[in-house]
Amino acid sequence: MSGVAAIVVVGAGVAGSGAAIAAAQAGARVTLVDGAAGASTLWTGAIDAGADPSDEVRAVAGRLGVVLGPSAIATTTGLVRRVGGHEAGILDLLPLLQDRTVGVVRCERPGWHASALVRTGGSGLVLLDATMLRLVDERLVPDADFAARHDDPDRLGWLSDRLRSALQRAGRPVHALLLPPSLGLDRARADELSRLVGIPCGEATGVPGGPPGLRFERARNRALASAGVAVVAGRATSVATAAGNPDRWTVRLEDRELDAEAVVLATGGLVGGGLEYQPSEAMLAAALPPTARPAFRCTIDAPVRLGAHGRPLEVPGTIFGVAPESIAWPLSRDALMDRVGVLCDEAGHAAPRLYAAGELVADTPRTWLRALESGVRAGLAAARETVKVTGAHPASHAQAPASRP
């Protein structure tokens, strides 16, 4: 079975989704290959402050349920952090801490350090004693399961009663409530609770693997659908020039092939699973390795070069295999493990009509916003190329803003 698409994006994390949405908005026909959860679903919901993002990046971030701009959020390590943006469901403390009082709800949940937050978060935070747990097991259930219990409107009503009576007992005016991860970062639910309680209520960030990742997946699915991106579930195994046509790519999945004019690889780095660390003596001290080779590989067979520090990767090792202490963390702050990836130019160009984005790219910081930026950039560059090649789309789309240097 084979389909026709102008652009195939491999990888459905932040970078891949950003590339697909940006390319689709620029007028390209886009198919996204979703190989299931990667590093993006481990996101904690915080966006690191960085360079001012472009308008295209802002637009895509908005579609992914993210608010960009200076804000302050509470983390599960018990800290109030200044960030460059956050998942929309998280309570932004920045405007509140100016001259208001925020009640931090005490709750016996793992990773919720209300007293630590109050100590480190500034004078605007006060501790508030309110019962949020209704059943004994709620001290231990995962954040997402705890949040799911608030799907029940009765339960949300029960919670709002508790919070209101705690506010009455507080003995001083409290203008907003900060809750532990408990609402699944659902803005609508937080708004409903705020309406019931009468003041703004919201959550702190989650732990990796918690609700922010799930929220990202949901927002992404909506954004991809509304942008008209076709999503194919499955794992891509190879990207190769099409038989008989060196100007097209064939992306092989386990059960089908996709035909593309341009491909964006956004399969993630070591954490996401797009890159593998595979020392030739993976089983530690087995017999001599069959051959000496670089200890990293892409999980997709594609005509790209891996590298770091702007250079192609060499074989780092001895006849007995790799010596990790010479290539990995953290001989220096920028050791190979952190930097290895696909070599490409500023626009993410790794080979003709083949782009890389996100953590897969060599030498890039591993942050949410950088991943999105590189995805949008690669998506737009790919769109320009295919729209030009096929000529099938209006010229106005083809003149999408150039990527920034």
Place this chain on the structure above:
Amino acid sequence: VPDDPAPSLRPPDAIMAISPGPAPTDVFDVAVIGGGVNGTGVARDLSLRGLRVVVFERNDLAFGASGNSSGMIHGGVRYLSQSPHVTETSCRDSGYIQHIAPHLLFRMPFLMPIKTGLKGRIAIELIDAYFRAYDDYQPLKRGEPHCRLDASDMSRLEPGLTGSLLGGITFDEWGIDGARLCTLNALDAIEHGARVHTHTTVESVTRAPPAPDGDPVRYVVEGRDLLTQEVVRAAAHVVVNATGAWSPVTASLGGLPQARVRVRPGKGIHVVLDRRLTNYGILSEAIDGRQIFLEPWQNVSILGTTDDDYYGDLDDVRATSEEVRYLVQGVARVFPSVRTARAIGTYAGVRPTLYAYGKPEDALSREHEIVDHAADGSPGVYSMIGGKLASYRIFSQELSDLTSQKDFDLSTPCATHTRPLPGGERVPDALELAQKHGITPVAARRVVYRHGARALRILERTARHPSEKDVTCPCEPVLEAEVRHVVRHELARTVHDVARRTRLGYGACGGMRCAARCGQIVAEERGLPPHEAFALARDFVERQATTRVVAMGPEQARQEALTLAHLRASMGIER
């Protein structure tokens, strides 16, 4: 000490300037340099005899060999043929240590597999006879007599053993957490009046000005607190150099000849696997015929150990991937699944072995020796050279006996073998505590293991501050109350210090879920600003990454990437 060109312990005529700056205000009987097991052991012994002791430790308690050993108080079975009295004292001392810290010891039976063949048939008879002799000493340390097993017994006890085995021999030893042992000794010393400065490096030892009124102060030890850069000065009548592999360096600070305290530093590494793979310790032979082992230790397994001359930086000893391969390859010959087991870290230490030239590392004596520097013109200065974890108490007693008679004319007998270490008075029931305080039984067992009766104090904190029931490190697990306890009462000043005392962050997640929080607690307890908290956490995680990386397979690489990414994300650091 910029104004003093030659701080030294040489006779007074060689000394130009004497203790620059203000006169020391703190006067002690004995200054101990080194916070390993010998240093803290001596500090405890002398404090129990009523002397005022100060301890200087350059890094943290148990930073060197004491905290990086194989984690055993063994009976010295290998000395049996040459010097049976060493075996006897080792076994007797092992018994004493069980008596004074019953919570800290766990039984660790070993299996020694013996292969089929003529050699094996002879070997098993010899080994059997050898251990029959060792059995005579086992009652001293509550050890079981050895057993001779056939091949089917062996595979029933440890199904993971392979190769055609003739059978095997068992022998009984005791495991211990060396870092806890040091901490408890230091703690007991403190509770008997000692002062302990960790992260404080000694910069000079000088002779104090002669006092006409017969002031017993003879030396001034000046150190610098490496975390605060404050100068710490102490005057003492006696100085003990208990700095293990650092001994020659320490001696030279006092102008003593290095050759007098020569050690032959032998590096030993261990590989930590993520769980208990076996119920018994298993001996195996490395490629060069050395004996190495796999042992279940607390909640992990440990592969050990190497013994190689070491010439590198003593403050930064690391395992290399070759050493890891050497151990894995050797143990895999009898226990192949060690190859696919998940290695979660390595640790390395340097033994302060007695110096000898022309001998291979394994043939060196593990004896200990006291060097009296009176012969070098510095009366009252002693160096403790050599020794091993299992003999720390008797070594400390020997030195304490010597100095208390010679320098203080004191005949108070040693009490370190009869008085329990802090928390060793009794071992509370962990399940009962778990129920009473509403914590998990696993957390209760671990806290009782580490703290014995003092676990009650820690858990009582949680009654007053319920938020301290929070689990800070889920792998071990460690409760917030325990983290605060070790910062307040056990001299922990960094995340790594907390880790040494509680094993926080030493589990499979490599500190991902606990380092940031622990850094915060430490910073809060010490009154540091929040960004210091993350610096503490980052130092720990990055240091741990360097120790894990050498044992790293593909899975561990992903975990490592995740740990660092998560920490950076929670701290807002780009790389």
